[in-house]
Amino acid sequence: MLPIIILSFLVRIISLNQSLWLDEAISYSAVRNYNLLDIITKFIPGDVHPPLYYLVLKLWTDIFGYSEISLRFPSVIFGVITVWVVYKIGRKLFDEKTGKIAALFLALNPLAIYYSQEARMYSLAMLLVALSVWMFLEKKKWWFGVFWVAVIYTDYLPWLMTPVWGVWGVWGVWALPWLPIIWQQLSASATLAREVPAWGQVVGGLDLKAILLVPIKFIFGRISSYWLMAPVILFYGWIMAQARNKFLWFWLAFPLVAGAIISLKIPIFTYHRFLFVMPAFVILLAAGVKNKKLVTSLICLISLMSLMVFNLNQNFWREDWRGAAKYINSNPGKVLMPSSAQSSALVYYHVNMVEGQSPVYLFRYVQEIFDPEDSLRLKLENSGYILSEQKSFTGVVVWKYLK
Helix, strand or coil, X not given: CHHHHHHHHHHHCCCXXXXXXXXXXXXXXXXXXXXXXXXXXXXHHHCCCCCHHHHHHHHHHHHHCCCHHHHHHHHHHHHHHHHHHHHHHHHHHCCHHHHHHHHHHHHHCHHHHHHCCCCCCHHHHHHHHHHHHHHHHCCCHHHHHHHHHHHHCCCCHHHHHHHHHXXXXXXXXXHHHHHHHHHHHHHHHHHHHHHCCCHHHHHHCCCHHHHHHHHHHXXXXXXXCXXXXXXXXXXHHHHHHCCCCHHHHHHHHXXXXXXXXXXXXCCCCCHHHHHHHHHHXXXXXXXXXCCCHHHHXXXXXXXXXXXXXXXXXXHHCCCCHHHHHHHHHCCCEEEECCCHHHHHHHHHCCCCECCCCCCEEEECCCHHHHCCCCHHHHHHHHCCCEEEEEEEECCEEEEEEEC
């Protein structure tokens, strides 16, 4: 197992110093600007997640600082440990070889790697759910309780695992003290949904594309050469169908089905929110492979090729707020954004914003959602400003205006 663990670590530190994207910058703002108590009482009520990940990240960054690598490194650690836990689960349910193959598949899985490199809570949630499953299978009730309560205070979507536990789901009672905060978060989300109707579709609206993206992303990660993917998805489905383990299928399928049903009312259905079922996916895949070395090699090759395409093509990388900040700092001016929440990334990269007449930098980031009438642009142009340059930094579009 040691070579697989080392491999999982090495592939997770490649390109770890990419620019932070907006949500990671929000994680930075939380741990930089709030103490442990204020994270819970002041920051979290306006967020859409429980506090445990932010508390862990706060303790980490107080020691190791706020660089991109430091902010992301806890997620690397969580991802590597999950590989080991998946080995333990696979060995418990099947045998030693299946456990190792499952660990190898997770070690190389492009989506698991991507979120093991992100300063968000999804890698931690996947680890804690896997640990809960392991303790559940080992019938270690108290350790299960510790890990499951940790899951409850890390992310909300894994709560859909509760029916998987049967009577052990009673540990969910530890969520009761958190219900008042959940109510505040739901109220804030409902207000945003009313004020910005298109936002719901972006954060997790249910449609055919959202459903199809689950197998696509679970196999290929963040790359998007969709015309190649259909036969591979069918191939993976055929392999997994060979694995007849009801527990694993329930772990994989129930949260996805329940999440889809909930999304008919509350928009939550986005593939990355279900990363916590990824261990079930790779163990089923490993069990379906059985002793077919060629098939195992082919699955590893598909993962490696997807990783290579991702790392060589910057168009698939995270939003380049660092590049946008460098562009603005080369000729400082006033910055206009559709939503003030987007300023976190520019604060992280120390953008020099000047309240002068010219130039003016207009960010087009999700403008169609937060400024659907394009009022900022119209106001600028009606005030005599002329568009002089358009720049795109991997999803972050900036227009430069001169008076």
